[in-house]
Structures are given as structure tokens and as C-alpha cells.
Amino acid sequence: MVEMDSWGVSETEWRKGPWTPEEDKLLAQYVTQNGEGRWSSVARCAGLNRNAKSCRLRWVNYLRPGLKRGHITPQEEGIIIELHALWGNKWSTIARYLPGRTDNEIKNYWRTHFKKRRKASEKQDRRKILLREEKNQVEAISNERVLFEEKEKHDADSIMELENEMLPTMYEDFVSCPDTVPIDSYLWGGLWNQQLNNCSKMAIQNQSNTANSCEPDAINMYSNSGGYIY
DNA sequence: AACCCAATCAACCGCATGGTA
């Protein structure tokens, strides 16, 4: 089955892809002799195996006399920017104000340069976001650190208070009856050990004074451990 | 020298619109 395109011709048999110099010559000759328009007949009569759309596009964008070649000038770029701001993607309208330039050319130019700028701006945006995130992270870490230090200080104060309150009592309990006090209760670190160290001297002194007032093993355990209770 | 990637350009495709039979 041969499908018909919007130009009323069968699509499947037409040549596609880049135009050869021979095809260009045939098309240019035909259009020069017969004028623009009636592209269906151009396609049929010029001896080209191309559809009407393809012929028109090739003529309009490449073969038509008066087309400018080369880069878009800064002046032209200015006009494009201005007119695009005015009309948006109306490429053929914009092209009317740039003699020798085709809508396709302007469209490609805009897409290339606009895309480049958009990419650059996206890159800049991403960089800004990263910097902001980095800053937030630093702030968060800093805040966490401040909170942690405050908490540590608070905990240390609490422990100090607690120890100051409890140690004398605990030590008394320990000295008077070490078996009833769980050994874990004494795993409190340096302050407790320091306190206990001071007290132990008194205890040893007491022990020598009142020989059987407390169990000697606990004190020995402390003394043998180099000041720490395990 | 070989490969990769981005930029560029030419051409295609689908849709909209206008003319006319």
C-alpha cells in the first residue's frame, strides 16, 4: 500500500537525505525557468526524485538567489533578540526583517545560542544551589556542634552536681558494706575515681583504726587496680 | 592517532492555514 502525504503524493518512493550537486542543478534550472510555486509539479517535472516539500525547502533555504552565507553578524543578532522578544518563535516573521537569512537559519541560530545561554545559566543556578546547600550544611554542623557542646557542658555540670551530692553517700555505703552496692554504680570515670582516691586514704586510715568495720577485699580491689574499680 | 562530546547545520515531519473546485 502506498501512503499519501499531506502534499498529495506518495511518500515511499521519494529520495530523502542530503541533496547532491546534480539535484541542486536540476532544481535551480527548473525554478529559474518556471518560477517558484507549484512545488508538486516541480517535483514531477524537474526530473527529481524528491517530493514537493523537499524541493521547496531546498530552494528556500539553500538555492534561492540573494541568500547570505556566513555567520550572523552582531547587528543581525541584535535584531533577532529584539524581534524574538517581540514575537517569540515566529521565525518566518523575524526572517522577513533579515534579508538573505532564512527562518531555518535564524531558528537554528537562536536554538544554538539560546540553549548555550540557558545551559550556562542553569550551570550557574546549580552552582548557587550547591553553594547554598554547602553553607547550610556548614551552619547545621556548626549549630549541631554548639548544641552538642552545650549539652556536654550541661551533662558535665549535672554529673558534677550529682557526684557532689551522691559520692559521699555512695562512698559511705561502699565503705560500710561493699557487697550491697553494685560495682557498675562506680563506673563513673575520673571524677568519681578522684573522689574515691581521696576518700580511700581516709578509709585506709579508718581501716587501720577500726580493723573490722568493713570488708577489706573491696578496698584491696580498689587499691590493686591503681585507683580504678572494675 | 583514536575516541568522545558538543555545536552546528541541513533536512524531515507533522500540523495549521488558505485557496478553490
Place this chain on the structure above:
DNA sequence: ATACCATGCGGTTGATTGGGT
């Protein structure tokens, strides 16, 4: 009124090219 054809337009794609690694 409407169906069909011709044309134009904008978006997209694919090939080529040039620069960087």
C-alpha cells in the same frame, strides 16, 4: 459547506565537524 490540495511554519532529528582529552 466541505473536501482536497498547496503552501508555510515551527519543532525535531540526524549527519557532520571541530575541539578537547
